[in-house]
Every structure is written in structure tokens, then in C-alpha cells.
Amino acid sequence: MIVDLPDTTTSKVSKEIMTMRDKGGVVALGRVLTLVVITRSGHEEEAILAANEASREHPCRIIVLAEGTDSAQTRLDAQIRVGGDAGASEVIVLRGYGELAGESESLVSALLLPDAPIVAWWPHGVPEAAAQTSIGSIAHRRITDSANEPDPTAALFNIRRTYQAGDTDLAWTRLTNWRIQLAAVLEQLDGSPITAVTVEGASDSPSTVLLAAWLTLALDTPVSIEAGEPGTGLHRVVLSRAAGDVELNRPRRSVAELHQPDQPVQRISLPRRSLQDCLAEELRRLDPDDVFGEVITDGLARTNLRSVRTSEH
Structure with a gap:
């Protein structure tokens, strides 16, 4: 009515x-x-x-x-x-x-x-x-x-x-599934330290910048950003280690591939989130999102945006 x-x-x-x-x-x-x-x-x-x-x-x-x-x-x-x-x-x-x-x-x-x-x-x-x-x-x-x-x-x-x-x-909310997958990967890694991180995403994607800021805080490691084609969202994250790189790559819109040394490629469902899904997630909590607060204030300040470069991929 x-x-x-x-x-x-x-x-x-x-x-x-x-x-x-x-x-x-x-x-x-x-x-x-x-x-x-x-x-x-x-x-x-x-x-x-x-x-x-x-x-x-x-x-x-x-x-x-x-x-x-x-x-x-x-x-x-x-x-x-x-x-x-x-x-x-x-x-x-x-x-x-x-x-x-x-x-x-x-x-x-x-x-x-x-x-x-x-x-x-x-x-x-x-x-x-x-x-x-x-x-x-x-x-x-x-x-x-x-x-x-x-x-x-x-x-x-x-x-x-x-x-x-x-x-x-909502640029932060769109990262929820990426952060869940990356947190799971980090928990499973051996003691070989992460020496550098690369985050690749669309040149107009604020989610790419926020993910780099989150990883900067979480790993206290240099993070570089590769800027790709506009309108394509977040593409991949590479964790560089002496024991071999770990890469979470989303070549398609809904399925990501996890590459780890001496392991078969794992395919993971990682679709781009809809507006209503992101809004529904934010309505689930009415208390402040302290992690977002740390990322937007401290993490963003420590992120080296001068490292942004055009992706060759």
C-alpha cells in the first residue's frame, strides 16, 4: 500500500x-x-x-x-x-x-x-x-x-x-569475507615471516585502500597497492615470504583461488557483496565498530599511498 x-x-x-x-x-x-x-x-x-x-x-x-x-x-x-x-x-x-x-x-x-x-x-x-x-x-x-x-x-x-x-x-563492510579468508590463511602459516604485502584492486576502490590499511596494522609489514582497471573491485593479495609467496586471487567475480607453496590450488567462494547484504550486516550491530575505527584512524595514516602503482596484471 x-x-x-x-x-x-x-x-x-x-x-x-x-x-x-x-x-x-x-x-x-x-x-x-x-x-x-x-x-x-x-x-x-x-x-x-x-x-x-x-x-x-x-x-x-x-x-x-x-x-x-x-x-x-x-x-x-x-x-x-x-x-x-x-x-x-x-x-x-x-x-x-x-x-x-x-x-x-x-x-x-x-x-x-x-x-x-x-x-x-x-x-x-x-x-x-x-x-x-x-x-x-x-x-x-x-x-x-x-x-x-x-x-x-x-x-x-x-x-x-x-x-x-x-x-x-560500506567500503569496509565489503571487505568482511576477504578479511575472514585472510585471517584463516594467516593462522595456518608456519613461522616464516611475511616480509612484504601487495594488495591489488581497482583504482577507484576504497575497499582496496582499507584492506591495505588493515593489513598494515595486523602485520606491521610494508604494504604496497597495485591499482587496476576501474570498476573491478578488489583483485588479489600477495603475502611475500622467504618460504614462498601466498596469494589469494579473485580472477572472476565470485570465485577466488588460494595459492600456497607445495599445496594444490584451493578455490573459495568469494562473491562481490550486494548493497543490501552490506547494509544488513551493519544493521546487526549498534555498538561502535572498534576495528574499523583503528583502521580508518591509525591504519590509514600508516598506509603508504605513494606505493600505489598501475598494475601490469
Whole structure:
């Protein structure tokens, strides 16, 4: 069910939700959080689709602040989606114009679930300081996506400069399976020390930079980055040792190959993660991600980005 409320107020939106609940049995029971999505015009449906899919695992109220026009006459247009149009959630789309065009806590405060955590998500447009924005200041978790920025690496360094506990970025979440596999490999290695590490990934992949930063912290070893073709994600990691190199290589989009000295090649399922999978993972935890905090602040600072070079592979 979809209900449009043009030129309305948040009070009227709240009352309409109550009316729909009374008439159709739509309830907020079981909702575990409020997800506030701050998105740009033209990207609303992509974000709503991902949030709906993630909400099947984490039932929530989704409030979407869609970019309006500040030069237009001040008004608020709203849309309420419930049932099959909202996955396991209620979706409220707000589009402000004029004085209501910008991100504002006042637009969402009357619609937040009482006594429930708040998660803020910027699918496009990393804010200058997420924790200091109007919505970010009331959120328990703040999710950005540096991969959608014109300069993803610069966006990472901006996050580092303004980082507060509770901040995270989906470029980090996309690395979860890579980090699991690499941690397993490192546990199985013999005593031969790792003398150098090479991380290869797309030139526009912030996940490549974050993986290098994580390995820099974990191994205290020089890490170089090889920049490959844009848009292709993370490709491989090589651990250089006197006893023989260990290489985790993903030549295809879903299957990786693990090469180790004197062992047969192992094929490992390592697909590129979908947006909804990454969002669902971040909604599983409402406490700060301390590992990400260390990587984005300390690890990124120690990563030698001057070592980035064009890959020959």
C-alpha cells in the first residue's frame, strides 16, 4: 500500500500512519530500530530497495529524506509505504522544498520509533562530518559509502579526519569475507615471516585502500597497492615470504583461488557483496565498530599511498 501526502506536515504523516495501522492492522511491533536514509534526488528507489531487503532481517521504520529544491516554495511532500511495498518495514519518504530542503532533525523527530536506536545512512554524498550533522548527531550508528564519491580515497581521509565512534563506511563492510579468508590463511602459516604485502584492486576502490590499511596494522609489514582497471573491485593479495609467496586471487567475480607453496590450488567462494547484504550486516550491530575505527584512524595514516602503482596484471 502506498499513500501520497502532498504539501503536508510530519504531524499529519504520523497521524496517517496511525490511521493506516487502525484500519489495516499495520503495526510497529517488532521494529528494532529507525533507519534514516539521507539521499540525493534520483537515488531514492535504489536506497529504498536495499533498505527493504535489509529490513527483512532487521524489521525497522525507514525514513527517507530525499533531496528537494531549496529555491522552490517551502513545503513538504510525503509518501508512506507499508505491506508488500515496504518489505518488513514501514517506509516514509519525505521531500522538503524551500526552507525544508536540507537535512534536518526536525523533519524526522516526530516519526522516530520511541526508545529505539537510530541509524543514519548516506548512500550518496559523504558529509563533511557525519557525527556533526543534524541527523548524525542523534544517531547511534552513521553509515557512509565512499565508493560513490568522485574521489573515494579523499572521502576515506575525510572520514578519518572527522571520525567519531559509531561511524562506518560500506567500503569496509565489503571487505568482511576477504578479511575472514585472510585471517584463516594467516593462522595456518608456519613461522616464516611475511616480509612484504601487495594488495591489488581497482583504482577507484576504497575497499582496496582499507584492506591495505588493515593489513598494515595486523602485520606491521610494508604494504604496497597495485591499482587496476576501474570498476573491478578488489583483485588479489600477495603475502611475500622467504618460504614462498601466498596469494589469494579473485580472477572472476565470485570465485577466488588460494595459492600456497607445495599445496594444490584451493578455490573459495568469494562473491562481490550486494548493497543490501552490506547494509544488513551493519544493521546487526549498534555498538561502535572498534576495528574499523583503528583502521580508518591509525591504519590509514600508516598506509603508504605513494606505493600505489598501475598494475601490469
